[in-house]
């Protein structure tokens with residue numbers, strides 16, 4: 001069990017474009033395990049590697065309902081290859097933007113292709129909450145946060161709040 005610290009705004013590592021994973025070696029397997037530990041500890045339903053400061057294209061998710069057995073998913077080099085025309089508005093939150101929730105409009109269904117931990121290529125159709133979390137997590141791999149879809153006024157308000165919090169805590173600016 002290894003819970004890694006989750007980066008919070010305005011850490012600029014959250015704004016980087018992550019690199020593809022070339023080889024699923026022991027380091028990647030440990031990273032996937034640590035990311036799942038970190039996600040369950042938070043708790044969250046998804047986590048992308050840049051959120052633990054690793055700029056690699058890997059995300060973990062678990063969409064099992066409470067009381068159901070866990071359904072850990074590890075997606076390596078995931079790509080969205082199709083999006084639906086119809087959209088849906090969902091209230092989103094992010095472990096890197098703690099304690100705030102805003103409505104975001106996104107395509108209601110997507111097709112995602114990825115490599116799993118065994119190196120197998122997987123194509124999956126996602127809808128509902130699964131489709132939303134996939135889009136939220138894949139955005140993290142490109143340095144995109146859900147607040148980027150809000151009005152400029154709302155986004156700037158969020159950014160200001162976290163810049164101010166960072167000044168107070170005396171941490172180094174990211």
Ligand code: GNR
Pocket residue numbers: 043044045046047048051091092093094095096132133136137140
């Ligand atoms: O735990 C999380 N919940 C959530 C709710 C609605 C839309 C997206 C998410 S993902 C989030 C965890 C997180 O920040 N992943 O990057």
Ligand code: NI
Pocket residue numbers: 093094095096136140
């Ligand atoms: Ni997030």
